[in-house]
Structure formats: C-alpha cells, structure tokens
Amino acid sequence: MTxxxxxxxxxxxxxxxxxxxxxxxxxxxxxxxxxxxxxxQQAGIxxxxxxxxxxxxxxxxxxxLENMIDLWLEKxxxxxxxxxxxxxxxxxxxxxxxxxxxDYPNGSKVFxxxxxxxxxxxxxxxxxxxKPAFERDVKIIERWIAAGHIRPxxxxxxxxxxxxxxxxxxxxxxxxxxxxxxxxxxxxxFNEATEFLCNFVLSALDAQH
Amino acid sequence: MTxxxxxxxxxxxxxxxxxxxxxxxxxxxxxxxxxxxxxxQQAGIxxxxxxxxxxxxxxxxxxxLENMIDLWLEKxxxxxxxxxxxxxxxxxxxxxxxxxxxDYPNGSKVFxxxxxxxxxxxxxxxxxxxKPAFERDVKIIERWIAAGHIRPxxxxxxxxxxxxxxxxxxxxxxxxxxxxxxxxxxxxxFNEATEFLCNFVLSALDAQH
DNA sequence: GTCTATAGTAGGATAGAC
DNA sequence: GTCTATCCTACTATAGAC
Numbered sequence: 001m002t003x004x005x006x007x008x009x010x011x012x013x014x015x016x017x018x019x020x021x022x023x024x025x026x027x028x029x030x031x032x033x034x035x036x037x038x039x040x041q042q043a044g045i046x047x048x049x050x051x052x053x054x055x056x057x058x059x060x061x062x063x064x065l066e067n068m069i070d071l072w073l074e075k076x077x078x079x080x081x082x083x084x085x086x087x088x089x090x091x092x093x094x095x096x097x098x099x100x101x102x103d104y105p106n107g108s109k110v111f112x113x114x115x116x117x118x119x120x121x122x123x124x125x126x127x128x129x130x131k132p133a134f135e136r137d138v139k140i141i142e143r144w145i146a147a148g149h150i151r152p153x154x155x156x157x158x159x160x161x162x163x164x165x166x167x168x169x170x171x172x173x174x175x176x177x178x179x180x181x182x183x184x185x186x187x188x189x190f191n192e193a194t195e196f197l198c199n200f201v202l203s204a205l206d207a208q209h
Numbered sequence: 210m211t212x213x214x215x216x217x218x219x220x221x222x223x224x225x226x227x228x229x230x231x232x233x234x235x236x237x238x239x240x241x242x243x244x245x246x247x248x249x250q251q252a253g254i255x256x257x258x259x260x261x262x263x264x265x266x267x268x269x270x271x272x273x274l275e276n277m278i279d280l281w282l283e284k285x286x287x288x289x290x291x292x293x294x295x296x297x298x299x300x301x302x303x304x305x306x307x308x309x310x311x312d313y314p315n316g317s318k319v320f321x322x323x324x325x326x327x328x329x330x331x332x333x334x335x336x337x338x339x340k341p342a343f344e345r346d347v348k349i350i351e352r353w354i355a356a357g358h359i360r361p362x363x364x365x366x367x368x369x370x371x372x373x374x375x376x377x378x379x380x381x382x383x384x385x386x387x388x389x390x391x392x393x394x395x396x397x398x399f400n401e402a403t404e405f406l407c408n409f410v411l412s413a414l415d416a417q418h
Numbered sequence: 419g420t421c422t423a424t425a426g427t428a429g430g431a432t433a434g435a436c
Numbered sequence: 437g438t439c440t441a442t443c444c445t446a447c448t449a450t451a452g453a454c
Contacts, residue, residue, distance in 0.1 A: 032239060032242030033326070035430085046438075046439075046440095047431095048440090049438060052437070056431080112380075116236075116318050116321055116322065116380055117237060117238060117239070118383050119387070123383075123387065130387075134388050151412065157409075160374070160385060161374040161405075164374045164376070168372070168373035175335065175339075178332065180365065192366060196363045196366035199362070200367075200370065201413070203414075204410070204412045216419095219419090245449090246447075255421075256449095257420075257421075257422090258419080260448085260450085261419070261420080265449080266449095
C-alpha cells in the first residue's frame with residue numbers, strides 16, 4: 001500500500017508544480033501568449049512531461065481555472081451570516097476581496113484575461129454559479145435599503161464597483177506600482193487600500209459604523 | 210496636386226480601417242492571440258496588404274496603442290478648471306470616463322491587456338506622461354481636503370477606485386452582461402452606471418452637491 | 419498598391435526508447 | 437514516468453509579378 005500512495009503523492013506534487021507554473025505564465029502572457037515551453041521552464045521540467053500530466057494546452061488552462069474558481073466565486077459572495085450588520089458584512093467582504101488580490105494575484109490575472117476575452121471557457125460556469133449568488137446578494141442589499149440600514153443605491157452597480165476596485169490591485173498592479181513608484185505592492189499598500197475602500201464604501205452607503 | 214492628395218486620402222482611409230480592425234481583434238484576443246489573418250479578415254483585405262502599411266505585427270500593435278493613448282491619458286486627468294467645484298469636477302470626470310468605456314470599449318480592452326501583461330510597450334510612456342498628471346491631480350484632491358471641501362481620503366486610492374469602476378464597464382463587459390442578463394450593454398446601462406458612480410463617490414466624499 | 423507564391427520558424431502534439 | 441527525436445500545423449514575413 002505504501003508504494004502506490006507514494007507514487008500518487010509524487011504525481012500530485014508534480015501536478016501542483018505545473019499548475020503553479022502555468023498560473024504564473026498564463027497570468028503574465030494570457031493563454032495564447034504562453035507556450036508550453038515557457039510553462040515547462042517555469043516549472044523546471046520538460047514540456048513533454050507537462051503533456052503527460054495534462055493532455056493538451058487547453059486542458060492545462062482549464063485545470064488552472066478550475067483549481068481556483070471555487071475559492072474565487074466564494075469570495076465574490078457575502079458570508080452568510082444573517083445576524084451580522086451591513087457595515088460588518090461589507091467591511092469583511094472588502095477585506096477578503098483585497099486579501100484575494102494580495103494572495104492570488106496570478107489567479108486574478110488569469111481570470112481577468114478570461115473575462116476580457118469574453119469568458120470562452122467560464123461563461124456557462126459563471127451563469128450557473130456566479131449569477132444566482134449575485135442575485136441573492138443583490139436581494140440582501142435591497143432588504144438593507146428597504147429597512148433603512150443603508151442609503152438607497154443600485155445594488156448591482158455596487159457590486160461591479162467593489163469587484164473592480166478590489167481586483168484592480170491584482171490585475172492592474174503594474175500601473176499602480178508605476179504610479180506609487182514602487183517595485184512591488186507590499187503589505188502596507190494592501191492595508192491602505194483596504195482601509196480606504198472600507199471607509200469609502202461605508203461612507204457612501206452611510207452605513208452605521 | 211489633386212492626384213497625390215487623393216492617393217494620400219485613400220492611404221489614410223485604408224490605414225484607419227486597418228487600425229479599427231486591429232483594435233477590435235487585439236481587444237478580443239490580446240496581442241499574441243491575434244493573427245494578421247484575423248485582422249485582415251476583419252478589415253476585409255489581405256494580410257500582405259496590412260504588412261505593406263504596417264511593417265510588422267509589433268508595429269501594428271504599437272500603432273493601435275498610439276492611436277488612442279492621447280485621448281486615453283487625457284480622460285484620466287481632471288479638466289483644468291480651477292473655478293469648478295470639487296463636486297462638478299468629479300462628476301464630469303466620472304461621466305467622461307464612462308463615456309470613454311462606452312465609446313471605445315475595444316481600445317479600453319487593448320489597454321487592459323497591455324497593463325495586465327506588465328505594460329511592456331507603454332511602461333515608459335506611462336511613467337513620463339501619466340505619472341506627472343496623476344501627481345498633479347493628487348495634489349488637487351489634497352488641497353480640497355485641506356480646505357475642507359471634501360472628506361479626508363487617500364487621493365491615490367481614490368483614483369485607482371474611480372479608474373477601476375469606470376473601466377470595468379468596458380473591460381469586464383462580458384461579466385456584467387452575463388449578470389444583467391443582457392446580450393450587450395446599452396445606453397441605459399451606461400446612464401445607470403454613471404448615475405450610480407457619481408452619487409456613490411460624491412456621497413463618500415461628502416462633497417457639496 | 420494589390421496580388422500569388424513561398425520561405426522560415428515557433429509551438430503543440432505524438433512516437434518510441436528506457 | 438521521463439527522455440530524445442520528430443511530425444505537422446499555423447503564422448509572420450518576404451519575393452516578385454502586375
């Protein structure tokens with residue numbers, strides 16, 4: 001029993017290494033701009049070996065997306081705590097979205113490429129999974145508005161704005177680094193972004209906080 | 210004199226057609242994912258003819274960027290009217306940024322690809338042209354804050370948020386269409402976005418309006 | 419200026435030894 | 437599982453006729 005287990009462990013380790021490498025390369029160059037050779041070099045193996053683990057570039061790309069999509073969609077939804085106040089819920093939401101940009105900048109960029117290119121792979125998945133969650137969260141906002149907990153705003157555009165504002169720290173990090181004059185975004189920058197955005201959004205909504 | 214003028218006019222017309230086609234193709238697939246054939250087909254001519262007008266794919270891509278960058282950078286800066294109130298200045302700013310996303314969605318996506326990929330072509334240009342304008346506008350915000358015209362916020366992150374929130378209607382239009390259940394974004398959607406964002410930002414800043 | 423033909427090459431994928 | 441060798445398609449770019 002030890003033998004196959006060890007083999008499987010090695011296989012999993014190699015696969016994970018390939019996925020990590022692929023995520024980085026796809027993030028920087030997009031799907032079409034990335035060669036299997038580039039991924040192989042990043043992973044420190046041969047491209048033939050990648051094709052042994054993933055039967056085609058398409059499949060590798062899909063695996064990269066699948067590897068992150070659950071975490072990704074989870075963070076695009078409110079935590080389901082009906083007890084929490086609007087201010088707390090939104091603050092935590094923004095915080096987690098910024099953390100996602102900080103901890104998975106490559107994954108974020110891969111998604112950005114995918115969406116800009118018209119979501120050829122993810123379209124169906126987004127309709128089936130993101131859309132219902134989105135509509136549920138829109139209703140939550142509407143209930144807060146009806147109850148007078150926050151200022152009346154269009155909930156749909158509120159989400160579009162929060163998503164854009166949080167993801168820009170991953171997707172457009174190059175531009176932000178350029179303008180801040182920094183070689184890379186550090187913990188301080190993400191803290192500043194979080195503080196700014198939380199205060200900004202909560203002020204705009206006039207949520208009790 | 211009529212002959213060369215007419216020839217030049219034709220040349221300009223063909224060039225413009227190629228640039229429009231290239232902008233659309235690059236927007237959808239990125240630089241690496243776009244073939245000269247695809248651009249040619251979109252423009253309704255042969256790829257050899259494109260190479261006659263633009264000596265290489267790189268040059269064509271650069272021409273597409275150059276064709277829009279001045280307009281682009283202009284809209285990322287405040288209109289220089291020292292008389293205008295903060296509320297008016299910001300409202301007009303957001304309005305114009307949304308209009309840019311509405312009128313030039315392809316150009317916006319090409320820029321998005323370029324920035325996500327690390328701005329290999331535009332980096333220098335952004336440092337030399339966007340950065341000084343950005344720092345000037347940050348100072349304007351700081352003066353408004355010091356004068357008590359708007360709530361104290363971090364001006365840098367304010368710009369990052371406004372840019373992200375306005376550009377998302379071009380760059381991430383696929384996702385927004387999916388969630389709104391629409392085949393394309395219409396004038397109404399951009400109007401809603403503008404109204405939401407103006408009110409949202411001005412409320413957050415507590416600018417007199 | 420616009421066409422046909424073609425050179426040259428990068429990159430995805432397969433075959434087969436070990 | 438990992439390697440070497442190789443095939444084949446797609447694409448950029450050039451040459452040259454008209």
